[in-house]
Amino acid sequence: MKLLKFLLSFLLALSVFLALNTKIDPLPPLGKFLSPNQGIWLNDVSEDNTEELSIKGLSAPVKVHYDKHLIPHVFAQNNLDLYRSQGYITAKHRLWQMEFQTHASAGRLSEIVGSAALDYDRSQRRKGMLFGAEKALENMQKDPEILGYLKAYRDGINSYIESLSPSKYPVEYKLLDYAPEPWTLKKTALLLMYMTDMLAGYETDLEFTNFINNYGRERFDFLFPDFFDANDPVIPAETDWSDWEVTVPDTPEGDFPMDYITDVLHKPNPDNGSNNWAVGPDKSYSGNAILANDPHLQLNLPSIWYVMQLATPEKNTFGATLPGALGIVIGFNNHISWGVTNATRDVRDWYKIKFKDEKREEYWHDNQWKPTTKRVEEIVIRGRETFYDTVVYTHHGPVSYDTSFKGNGQKMGYAMQWTGHLGGNNQRTLIELNGARNYHEYEAALVHFVAPAQNFVFSSRDGDIALWIQGRFPNKWKGQGKFLMDGTNPEHDWQGWIPQAHNAHVKNPERGFVSSANQHPVDKSYPYYVFNDGYEMYRNRVINDFFRSKKKFTIQDFKDLHNNNYNLKAAELLPHMLKVMPTDGLSEEELAYLNDAKAWNFYNNTDSKGASVWEAWWSKLNRMVWDELRADTLAMVPPFTYQTINLLKNFPDDPFMDRVNTPEIETATDLFVASFKEGVKELNTWKERLGNYNWGDVKATYVGHLLQALPAFSRFNLPIGGNSGIVNATSRNHGPSWRMIVEMSDPPKALGVYPGGQSGNPGSKYYDDLVDIWAAGEYLELQFMQSTENPTGVLFTQTLNPKQ
Numbered sequence: 001m002k003l004l005k006f007l008l009s010f011l012l013a014l015s016v017f018l019a020l021n022t023k024i025d026p027l028p029p030l031g032k033f034l035s036p037n038q039g040i041w042l043n044d045v046s047e048d049n050t051e052e053l054s055i056k057g058l059s060a061p062v063k064v065h066y067d068k069h070l071i072p073h074v075f076a077q078n079n080l081d082l083y084r085s086q087g088y089i090t091a092k093h094r095l096w097q098m099e100f101q102t103h104a105s106a107g108r109l110s111e112i113v114g115s116a117a118l119d120y121d122r123s124q125r126r127k128g129m130l131f132g133a134e135k136a137l138e139n140m141q142k143d144p145e146i147l148g149y150l151k152a153y154r155d156g157i158n159s160y161i162e163s164l165s166p167s168k169y170p171v172e173y174k175l176l177d178y179a180p181e182p183w184t185l186k187k188t189a190l191l192l193m194y195m196t197d198m199l200a201g202y203e204t205d206l207e208f209t210n211f212i213n214n215y216g217r218e219r220f221d222f223l224f225p226d227f228f229d230a231n232d233p234v235i236p237a238e239t240d241w242s243d244w245e246v247t248v249p250d251t252p253e254g255d256f257p258m259d260y261i262t263d264v265l266h267k268p269n270p271d272n273g274s275n276n277w278a279v280g281p282d283k284s285y286s287g288n289a290i291l292a293n294d295p296h297l298q299l300n301l302p303s304i305w306y307v308m309q310l311a312t313p314e315k316n317t318f319g320a321t322l323p324g325a326l327g328i329v330i331g332f333n334n335h336i337s338w339g340v341t342n343a344t345r346d347v348r349d350w351y352k353i354k355f356k357d358e359k360r361e362e363y364w365h366d367n368q369w370k371p372t373t374k375r376v377e378e379i380v381i382r383g384r385e386t387f388y389d390t391v392v393y394t395h396h397g398p399v400s401y402d403t404s405f406k407g408n409g410q411k412m413g414y415a416m417q418w419t420g421h422l423g424g425n426n427q428r429t430l431i432e433l434n435g436a437r438n439y440h441e442y443e444a445a446l447v448h449f450v451a452p453a454q455n456f457v458f459s460s461r462d463g464d465i466a467l468w469i470q471g472r473f474p475n476k477w478k479g480q481g482k483f484l485m486d487g488t489n490p491e492h493d494w495q496g497w498i499p500q501a502h503n504a505h506v507k508n509p510e511r512g513f514v515s516s517a518n519q520h521p522v523d524k525s526y527p528y529y530v531f532n533d534g535y536e537m538y539r540n541r542v543i544n545d546f547f548r549s550k551k552k553f554t555i556q557d558f559k560d561l562h563n564n565n566y567n568l569k570a571a572e573l574l575p576h577m578l579k580v581m582p583t584d585g586l587s588e589e590e591l592a593y594l595n596d597a598k599a600w601n602f603y604n605n606t607d608s609k610g611a612s613v614w615e616a617w618w619s620k621l622n623r624m625v626w627d628e629l630r631a632d633t634l635a636m637v638p639p640f641t642y643q644t645i646n647l648l649k650n651f652p653d654d655p656f657m658d659r660v661n662t663p664e665i666e667t668a669t670d671l672f673v674a675s676f677k678e679g680v681k682e683l684n685t686w687k688e689r690l691g692n693y694n695w696g697d698v699k700a701t702y703v704g705h706l707l708q709a710l711p712a713f714s715r716f717n718l719p720i721g722g723n724s725g726i727v728n729a730t731s732r733n734h735g736p737s738w739r740m741i742v743e744m745s746d747p748p749k750a751l752g753v754y755p756g757g758q759s760g761n762p763g764s765k766y767y768d769d770l771v772d773i774w775a776a777g778e779y780l781e782l783q784f785m786q787s788t789e790n791p792t793g794v795l796f797t798q799t800l801n802p803k804q
Contacts, residue, residue: 047093047761047764049796050796052798052800053798053799054801054803054804055084055088055159055800055802055803056155056159056803057084057152057156057159057802057803058084058800058802058803059077059078059080059802060076060077060802061799061800061802062074062075062077062081062082062085062799062800063799063800064798064799064800065788065794065796066794066795066796066797066798067783067794067795068793068795069758069766069769069770069780070093070757070758070759070795071307071308071309071758072308072309073308073311073783073785074086074308074310075311075312075785075788076311076312077312077313079149079312080152081152082312083149083150083152083153084152084155084156084159085156085800086153086156086308086310086321086326086327087152087153087157087160088156088157088159088160089156089308090157090321090323091156091157091160091161093306093759093760094760095157095160095161095760096170096171096173096180096760097302097323097706097760098157098187098191098323098324099180099181099187100172100706101191101194102191102324104124104194105124105129105133105190105191105193105194105197106130106190107120107121107122107125107130107379108121108379108380109121110381110382111380111381111382112382113382114381114382114383114384115381115383118379118387120266121379122379122387122405123266125379125389125391126265126391126398126399126400126401126405127201127265127398127416128391128397128398128400128416128418128421129190129193129194129197130190130377131393131398132193132196132420132421132422132423133186133189133192133193134186135421135423136192136193136423136425136426137185137186137189138423139423139424139425140189140425140427140428141185143425143428146425146427146431147185149326149427149431150185150188150326151185153188153326154183154185154188157183158182161182164180170760170761171762171763172707175707188325188326188427191322191323191324192322192426192427193420195322196420196451196452197268197420198268198272198297198452199268199272199342199452199454200344200345200347200418200420200451200453201267201348202270202534203346203348203533204533204534204637205348205350205481205482206350206414206484207261207264207636207637208220208224208482208637209256209257209261209483210260210261210632210634210635210636211224211629212256212483213258213259213260214632214634223639224532224639224640225532226531226532227524228520230537230541230642231519231520231523232519232540232544233519233520233521233523234343234455234467234469234516234520234521234540235467235469235506235522236506236509237523237525239504239522239523239525239526241525241526241527244527246502246528247475248477248478248527249475249476249477249480249496250477251477251478251479252477252489252492254486254489256483256484256486257485259352259412259484261414261634261635262635263635264406264635265400265401265406269297269734270534271296271729272296272297272298272342272734273295273344273729274293274294274296274339274340274341274342274517274518275292275293275296275341275515275539275562275729276291276292276294276340276455276457276515276516276517277291277292277515277543277547277561278290278291278292278457278458278459278465278467278513278515279465279513279547279553280459280464280508280512280513281463282512283512283547283552284552284553284743285553285554286745287463288461288463288744289461289463289464289465289744290459290553290555290558290741290742290743290744291332291337291457291458291465291741291744292339292558292561292562292739292740292741292742293330293339293340293341293738293739293740294562294737294738294739294740295340295736296729296736296737297737298734299701299703299733299734299735299737299755300703300704300706300756301703301704301705301706301713301714301756301757301762301767301768302706302756302757302767303737303738303756303757304322304737305320305321305322305737305738305754305756306320306322306323306758307320307321307752307754307758307782308321308328309784309785310434311785311788314435315333316333316334316784316786317331317332317333317435318331318332318333318782319331319332320738320740320752320754325430326431327431327433327434328430328433328434329430330738330740331434332742332750332784333434333435333437334461334746334747334748334786335436335438335460336433336436336437336438336441336442336458336459336461337458337459337460337744337748337750338442338456338457338459339456339457339740340454340455340456340457341455341517341518342453342454342455342518343452343453343454343469343470343516343518343521344453344533344534344535344536345453345473345521345530346481346530346531347418347453347471347474348417348418348420349416349417349418349474349481349485349494350415350417350485351394351396351414351415351416351417351485351492352412352413352485352486353394353396353412353487354488355372355413360372360374360392360402363413363487364488365394365487370394372392372394372399373392373393374390374391374393375391375398376388376390376391377389377390377391389404389405392413393415394415394487395493396415396417396487396493397415397416397417397418398415398421399413400414400415400416401413401414402414417494418451419450419451419453419471419472419473420451420452422472423450424449424451424472425450426448426450426451429445429446429448429449432444432445438462438464439460439462439464439466439507442456442458442460443466443468447500449471450471450472451471451472453470453471454469454470454471455467455468455469455470455516456470457515459744460744461745461748463744464507464508465507465514466505466506466508467505467514467516468503468504468505469504469505469521470503473497473498473528474496474498475494475496475497475498476495476528476529477495478529479531480529481531502527502528504521504522504526511547511548512547513547515540515543515547516540517539517540517543518535518536518540519536519537519539520532520535534640535640536725537641537642538641538642538725538726539725539726539729541568542564542566542568542726542727543561543727546561555741555743558741559751559777559779562727562739562741562777563721563777564726564727565603565605565721565726565727566602566603566726567602567603567611567614567723567725567726568725568726569618569641569645569725570602570614572645573618573645573649574600574602574614576648576649577617577648578594578597578598580652580668580669580672581669581672581673581676582669582673585673586676589680589684590676590680593679593680593683594676596610596612597613597614597617600613600614603721604695604721604723604726605696605721606694606696606719606720606721607694607695607696608694608721609694609695611695611721611723612693612694612698613679613683615698615723616679616680616682616686617675617676617679619679619682620674620676620678620679620682621671621672621675621679622638623675624671624675625638625647625648625656625657625671626638626656627659627660627661628660631660631661641725647668648671649668651668652667652668652669653668654668657670659671686698696720696721697717699723699730699732700716700717700718700732701717701718701720701730701731701732702717702718702733703715703718703733703755703756703768703771704733713762715755715768718755718772718775720735720774720775720776720777722735735755736755737755738753738754739751739752739774739779740752741779747784748784749781749784750781750784751779751781751782752779752780753774753779755770755774755775757769757771
């Protein structure tokens with residue numbers, strides 16, 4: 001039993017680590033944790049419960065059918081009852097996760113785990129996470145309909161919390177020795193900010209500033225071009241923009257600040273991304289449009305997603321929800337389906353601020369001193385005195401870096417301007433998508449969505465397919481946002497916005513399909529400035545080539561593409577490496593590994609030895625090429641992988657090929673040999689530890705609990721292929737967090753799966769029951785119930801009644 005395994009693990013370890021691998025202090029009282037009348041034992045309960053429940057605030061009974069995977073199919077008579085029920089049900093299965101993520105977003109982890117989280121909490125406050133959530137809430141409160149739904153959702157969550165005694169708290173509360181607090185509207189806004197930061201928080205302005213200061217503009221432009229020759233953009237390259245009336249700001253004269261930055265804020269995983277695609281009737285085996293999506297995020301238990309069906313007499317929607325937010329995020333109804341991928345647009349810029357004096361009450365901008373505002377962040381620390389951090393705000397945004405936090409010792413400040421601080425009404429977009437019936441209603445729903453920038457793919461029962469790159473985007477002058485900018489110069493400010501109608505989009509393209517995989521959104525003909533912000537260059541080309549390869553596609557084709565392990569990166573470099581690398585100095589052991597590489601078919605399948613050779617070899621090679629950057633005390637990032645491979649193949653004598661710590665002057669060929677020998681050492685280590693070096697065993701994918709050092713609450717050594725940069729983007733603990741395929745028949749037929757389970761209770765059989773199905777590349781047939789009368793496939797039914 002999972003709980004007995006956990007107790008053994010707990011008694012051996014007596015420690016818990018946060019996601020950022022910091023030790024929790026203090027530990028909970030063991031007596032309380034193991035108490036027979038309120039401890040962990042009471043969390044091992046069945047969730048197959050048919051009892052009728054009374055929920056305060058409901059206006060009519062709500063019927064909830066649970067299928068065999070504990071997916072709730074909720075049928076309510078109106079939206080207020082629907083979202084109140086959604087809040088209650090989600091809290092019942094995911095309460096601790098919901099609250100923990102909002103604490104992380106708000107910079108409140110120190111309240112739970114002590115001073116180990118203080119630096120993280122300060123980073124969150126200085127990013128303006130609370131500030132942005134408050135702005136979003138202000139906007140949502142101006143929308144009476146959405147505000148009503150938010151309150152209903154909040155009240156549903158609180159109805160569940162109020163029903164709990166300490167003995168029934170989720171196990172993580174007992175482990176960390178704290179109690180749930182009431183849900184608020186602000187918590188939902190914080191959850192949405194958490195996702196906004198996760199999906200749009202990776203930027204490299206300060207690292208690029210260091211690079212150009214060290215190596216010059218010419219080297220920078222060569223190594224970090226705005227477009228690559230193999231660009232296969234989200235919006236087809238043949239798109240005509242000529243009928244638009246476009247004005248782009250002129251690039252101002254003058255230099256950028258020449259500061260050197262040694263440290264940067266915590267950033268999300270750069271592999272956070274997704275795939276999505278849709279084919280129209282002409283490319284579909286059945287004549288129905290078909291859509292697919294798979295967002296790539298860290299693999300956690302409980303999963304980031306919770307699957308539900310939400311139905312009223314006016315709409316019927318199914319899909320993945322974010323615990324803590326209203327409605328379906330990725331899903332379908334009887335008329336349309338939709339999905340999202342990260343658009344990776346640059347919507348976070350940095351400005352050097354000149355303060356009048358150390359009081360930081362005024363800053364110089366547009367030839368005058370302007371007043372700052374100050375926000376005192378109160379960070380409660382468990383077991384310690386409260387920490388107060390004063391964050392200064394300019395018109396750009398929060399001064400995230402100063403002499404007191406990650407500064408470089410100067411009397412300066414770096415302010416962040418971010419569309420995440422604008423405060424959109426993303427809940428309005430989701431609610432309208434849930435009920436949309438056609439392309440025009442989908443298009444209208446997107447208008448409210450501000451950040452993070454997303455590629456919204458669409459298909460409908462009418463046969464339409466479409467894709468909009470949606471968000472609120474600054475209209476930038478060429479080069480704006482690549483580097484630290486001058487906060488005193490108004491010409492460096494954002495000059496305006498790209499009109500909503502000019503956000504790049506396509507409907508029913510001639511090629512018969514739409515797709516996105518975090519690649520460049522457009523080609524060079526797009527009239528607004530979009531620079532290369534680290535766009536993906538491999539998954540997207542595999543996907544697009546697949547849909548160009550034949551005339552018709554089936555559901556099985558979609559499954560195969562989701563699980564496609566073809567390594568295009570390796571296919572474009574490895575043959576060149578094998579061709580030019582001398583082998584006369586290799587040992588018999590090294591030659592045997594080299595033969596594995598020569599025989600490899602470029603698929604990262606679980607049983608592949610060649611994939612392991614490539615991954616070990618490429619890892620060492622990449623580090624050797626950019627050893628100068630890694631050895632520098634300044635924060636820098638290496639050029640994008642596509643350009644690294646271009647250098648290795650076409651510029652073998654580039655100065656970066658020379659290794660810092662060797663007396664010889666190396667070329668790319670020398671690095672091929674040296675990195676291969678180092679890779680063989682790693683392969684031998686794997687072989688000794690595992691008994692083999694098959695890729696699946698080497699990669700050892702796992703799905704870890706949100707508190708990372710809880711092995712009994714996690715799943716390890718999952719047999720699944722792929723890797724970062726592959727369509728099946730499953731790396732060690734990151735990858736497809738929800739796979740969905742929808743055929744827009746009448747009614748729609750859908751498949752879906754994610755690496756987790758519906759319950760957040762580690763003692764439940766529904767905690768991880770989908771993990772093995774996901775790892776095997778299989779799917780659930782999603783039961784899209786059309787009525788509450790005589791539904792099929794029901795495990796049990798609950799009725800939520802109005803509380804008298």
